[in-house]
Amino acid sequence: MQDVLAITKALADSNRVRALMALREGELCLCHLIHLLELAPSTVSKHMSILQQAGLVETRKEGRWIHYRQADAPAGSPVHGALQWVQEALADDAQIQKDDARREAVCCQSREELAECYRN
Amino acid sequence: MQDVLAITKALADSNRVRALMALREGELCLCHLIHLLELAPSTVSKHMSILQQAGLVETRKEGRWIHYRQADAPAGSPVHGALQWVQEALADDAQIQKDDARREAVCCQSREELAECYRN
DNA sequence: TAATCGCTTCGTTAGTAGGCGAAGTGGCGG
DNA sequence: CCGCCACTTCGCCTACTAACGAAGCGATTA
Numbered sequence: 001m002q003d004v005l006a007i008t009k010a011l012a013d014s015n016r017v018r019a020l021m022a023l024r025e026g027e028l029c030l031c032h033l034i035h036l037l038e039l040a041p042s043t044v045s046k047h048m049s050i051l052q053q054a055g056l057v058e059t060r061k062e063g064r065w066i067h068y069r070q071a072d073a074p075a076g077s078p079v080h081g082a083l084q085w086v087q088e089a090l091a092d093d094a095q096i097q098k099d100d101a102r103r104e105a106v107c108c109q110s111r112e113e114l115a116e117c118y119r120n
Numbered sequence: 121m122q123d124v125l126a127i128t129k130a131l132a133d134s135n136r137v138r139a140l141m142a143l144r145e146g147e148l149c150l151c152h153l154i155h156l157l158e159l160a161p162s163t164v165s166k167h168m169s170i171l172q173q174a175g176l177v178e179t180r181k182e183g184r185w186i187h188y189r190q191a192d193a194p195a196g197s198p199v200h201g202a203l204q205w206v207q208e209a210l211a212d213d214a215q216i217q218k219d220d221a222r223r224e225a226v227c228c229q230s231r232e233e234l235a236e237c238y239r240n
Numbered sequence: 241t242a243a244t245c246g247c248t249t250c251g252t253t254a255g256t257a258g259g260c261g262a263a264g265t266g267g268c269g270g
Numbered sequence: 271c272c273g274c275c276a277c278t279t280c281g282c283c284t285a286c287t288a289a290c291g292a293a294g295c296g297a298t299t300a
Contacts, residue, residue, distance in 0.1 A: 001134060001216070004209045008131040013258080014121060017128075030277060040260055045278055047258090064267050064276045078209035085205050089124045089198035096121070118276070133288080150247060160290055165248055167288090184246050184297050238246070 003055070007082045010054035014095075015039065016047045017086065020056060020070065021096050022103050024087060027060065027069035031114040035106045036099060041118060055079045123175070127202045130174035134215075135159065136167050137206065140176060140190065141216050142223050144207060147180065147189035151234040155226045156219060161238060175199045 010016055019033050028036075034044045048068055051057040056079060060067045073079035090096050106114075130136055135157050142148060142156055154164045168188055171177045176199060180187045193199035210216050226234075 001137070001210065001213050004137070004206065004213075005132065005134055007209075008128050008137075009257095011128040012125065012132040014125055015258090017121070017124070039258095041277070042261075042279080043259055049278085061267095066277070076208075078205075081205045081208060085198075085201045086124065088196075088201060089127075090121065093121050093124075115275075135288090159288095161247070162249080162291075163289055169248085181297095186247070235245075 004078055006054040007056065007078060010050050010056055011082065011086060013047070015044075016051055017090070018095065018099055019044070019047060019068075020051060020083075020086065021090055022099055023057065023068060023070045025103075027067040028103075028107075029065045029067050031117060032103075032106050033068070034117045035109070035114065036102055056083065124198055126174040127176065127198060130170050130176055131202065131206060133167070135164075136171055137210070138215065138219055139164070139167060139188075140171060140203075140206065141210055142219055143177065143188060143190045145223075147187040148223075148227075149185045149187050151237060152223075152226050153188070154237045155229070155234065156222055176203065 011020075015037050018037060022028060022033065022036055030041070030044060030048065033048065034041055037044055037047075039047075048057060052059065052068075055073065056071055057068050058071045060069065070083055071079055073083070131140075138157060139153050142153065148156075150161070150164060150168065153168065154161055157164055157167075159167075168177065172179065172188075175191055175193065177188050178191045180189065190203055191199055193203070
């Protein structure tokens with residue numbers, strides 16, 4: 001029960017759902033997600049931590065960057081089912097499509113542009 | 121997005137999940153659910169209203185009783201997918217199995233026993 | 241038609257969750 | 271090894287949510 005509730009609670013916030021959907025087509029590091037969601041670094045970090053606790057997201061450390069990706073849980077597991085469900089349910093969502101476009105732009109930004117969010 | 125969030129928020133509370141799972145094998149009226157969850161009538165009413173708003177449950181009015189049942193949403197819809205997912209994820213859950221046993225007992229209770237929750 | 245029944249709505253209270261900025265942590269580069 | 275960079279943790283504030291009892295509402299029963 002607790003693991004299921006961790007998943008549903010993680011999915012019960014629009015910013016976390018947007019972040020999770022942004023990871024559909026490959027991994028992103030935190031600064032990408034900060035730009036995508038337009039929230040403070042500490043806020044996004046907390047959101048990703050909640051997604052990770054629920055098992056929906058995994059991380060990969062590369063130097064001082066942390067790359068987030070959707071978890072590749074075994075088929076039939078609650079996490080796998082939840083990821084399948086949310087992606088199918090939001091395939092045509094307007095906000096997600098806006099984010100997809102923005103994701104492209106953000107990924108093309110230079111390291112300097114991405115780092116601005118930490119300095120201001 | 122909003123409809124998906126309504127579903128995940130509805131599923132992000134253990135009492136609502138328990139109520140929803142109790143409706144797997146047929147409809148129940150509010151007094152049954154009150155006994156099952158051991159909460160105040162107003163609280164259970166609110167929970168069921170949230171599940172209904174999310175489209176996860178439907179109601180049938182019969183006299184002064186309101187029977188709740190799981191929604192039979194079309195296959196492929198977010199609601200259908202969510203119901204499938206939660207039932208698969210919690211098939212072997214300990215709390216749900218306890219509730220299943222309790223459900224049997226509650227359904228056998230007389231109308232007087234069921235009505236006590238409104239009087240005390 | 242008056243009383244009762246099953247449920248809902250209202251108002252309140254306590255606990256939780258999301259947001260931010262400031263300070264802390266650990267890995268890299270100069 | 272000193273400072274910087276990407277990220278996390280902490281402390282605080284605001285807003286929301288779950289819980290309850292009391293009062294209200296529509297439908298049935300007496």
